Amino acid sequence: MNRQSVSCAWVREHLLEIFDGAISGEDRQRLRDHLDGCEACAGMLSEAMFDTGQAPRQDSEESLRRILAVTSGSPCTDALERIVSIETPGPESDELLTGHLEHCPICRVKADVWEWIRAELPAMAEMDVPAGLTAAVLDRTSRAEREAGWRDWIRALGESLVRRPRAALELGYLFALPFMFLFHPAAVPGHFMETRMTHVSEFTSLAQDEALLAAAGLGRAVDEKTRSLRTRFTQGWVDSIQTVDQFYREIRDVSGAVKTEVKLAATACSTGQFDRGIRHAGAAWNAIKSFDPEAESGDTTEGGTHGTE
Amino acid sequence: MTLTEILRQCKRNDTLAWERFVRDYQGRIYRIAFTYARNPEDAGDLTQEIFIRIYRKIGQWREDESAMAWILTIARNLGIDHVRRGKVRAADRTVPVDEHQDIADPRQNPVEECMRDSRRRILQKALESLSEISREIVLLKDMQGLSLDDIARMLGIPLGTAKSRSNRARSELVHAVLALSSPEQLL
Structure with missing residues (x-):
């Protein structure tokens, strides 16, 4: 007879019945089949049975890992994200992260590797340039013409107008005309x-x-x-x-x-x-x-x- | 002299300031050019193009904006143009670390220097394995030291997006480094 085992969700739903021994014989057999293949549920039940005095404690880290695997998922992904997001690492940085790192050697290694990368990257911001590049750049830029910014245009215009006051007055009059037309109250239709x-x-x-x-x-x-x-x-x-x-x-x-x-x-x-x-x-x-x-x-x-x- | 002071002098047509700028920042510009060009010859040409563009447009630089961000924006735009023009030689994608890393500190002993080069080669390979977006943001944020605000402005993305991209790129880089070597080799 092909017997189908229960699911992880079923185990979590019937946790109290399992502890109380209130599940049927058939369900108990299906649960046993499931626990044979699911370390997470086996670890969670083992931990819970220890807490209720029904079983001796297994390895607590392993048990925790199994419980987290069937609840929130692994915290290591979030831990790495928090490790790399800290701009100025210090003792006060993140209490929860510090707590995780104390118990997770893999994340500790990742944190150390990130610290090394962080220290190395600025030093890699520069590269030795090929011979002759400096001279080539200076030579080409000395022959290049600059694009004047708008401030330069205004400065040049101002200087030329100072030299030619009559032209400045005429230009001012020309500039004033559209403004008079636009902003004079009588010009508003x-x-x-x-x-x-x-x-x-x-x-x-x-x-x-x-x-x-x-x-x-x-x-x-x-x-x-x-x-x-x-x-x-x-x-x-x-x-x-x-x-x-x-x-x-x-x-x-x-x-x-x-x-x-x-x-x-x-x-x-x-x-x-x-x-x-x-x-x-x-x-x-x-x-x-x-x-x-x-x-x-x-x-x-x-x-x-x-x-x- | 800070970069802002040097650029301010350059803006006033001070040729000595321009020379100082080229000498001090050619290594950085070359590094950025290399990120896009991927081979020394094209990186050299692109570096020259970037400097010429900076020289021509220096009159448009506003002194109240970050000088480094302004330079990197020009470099990035030209780098993207370079890639679009299809100038990247696909065959030559490796970075000759020995030739193009900065000059070794003479106080370090040869063994340490060799180990450092080896570790940097691993980091360089890990960087090469990242996606374009991740590599660019690591280059701007962690290599060139731009702020997230400047990066967000430069890339035209919201600050939150820049931050999440930076964190994702850093996580990818850690995984890439660990995939290429053992922690004992690095630390």
């Missing part, structure tokens, strides 16, 4: 439109104010002129028909000039030429102011003409 609309609104309002002012001023001027005429009629020292004719000619000239200037101001503001708009609005106002009711008729005409210029 959204902000530009908003600013432009604000300016149009402000200047249109200004132009309207100027026009109203002009109209009011013209009205006041006509009133003043009428009062002046009345006075002159009363005084009787000018020819009445000639004076009335002169007065209406002046009013026509001034109102024509004011009208033209206000129109020009409005056109300039609507096309964004605000400075020009203000100038024309100012000219309209000057034309009104030039219509001085107290002045002589010749002077008044001159003033009106000057205002429209």
Whole structure:
């Protein structure tokens, strides 16, 4: 009859039943077959039976090795990794590793070999160069051209600009232009439109104010002129028909000039030429102011003409 | 004079500093070149290429970065180019330790010197048996003394990866050495 033995996992699962003798006769025979072929389980059971007073102790290192083999695996792999990872070996380096090395001669040898390798490797960092290599390197590098770093470029540029200040200014102006274009608030598209609309609104309002002012001023001027005429009629020292004719000619000239200037101001503001708009609005106002009711008729005409210029 | 001071002088076109640099560091550069070229002739050519590249690019070296790491980066890049160009002669893979190791200390006796050469030959063979990645990291970390930070930056890998690669390479090296000799022969 072909009897199949139990597995290591089965042994670990049924450890308590084995100690208590609670396994069946068939399982006991299968366990015996397994232990004949598995040193790890045999060692583990032997150690456990010693701990529970059921058997004399076998070789403890061998037993430990067997127990570790069926539990965590060999610790020597980890030990070597820890040995080589220590940069500055010392007594305080690793208590667990030291404990392992005390009991594991193989890892002790590996640790000693690593220490030797560590000491040897830096000495192998250099090799004797073939004869003539130094001379060849110096010869070839003396003929080689250096690639300038960006600091060298900047230094060279700075030195050449110091020698040519006008070129430096022009270069500075050229460099400044894109920055002005990029970072000036008016160049930002959204902000530009908003600013432009604000300016149009402000200047249109200004132009309207100027026009109203002009109209009011013209009205006041006509009133003043009428009062002046009345006075002159009363005084009787000018020819009445000639004076009335002169007065209406002046009013026509001034109102024509004011009208033209206000129109020009409005056109300039609507096309964004605000400075020009203000100038024309100012000219309209000057034309009104030039219509001085107290002045002589010749002077008044001159003033009106000057205002429209 | 430290390497940083020498390079700083070289950067200012001091030809004497350049000569000093070549004389002091040609052995190291040659060792690195040998790692990639694997034979003395190609290693010599590669060493010259490395020095010429360093000379040309010295203006780009930032004084706040590790001088050795900068030099090794140049050497490694040229070494990799050399391998890619297929310049490595596959037939000649052994390192003539007697000819290319550093000059023996005259205070040592001949027997000790012979034993040391023998042990180094074993270590050299063990290094040769490592994978490219492991050999490179041993070269950079344990031979040339670069920090793991510099190595990680140079290889473009995370620091943790550099550390685990270094530990793995060292473990492989220990096993390779023990496979080539008995501990009594070494220790």
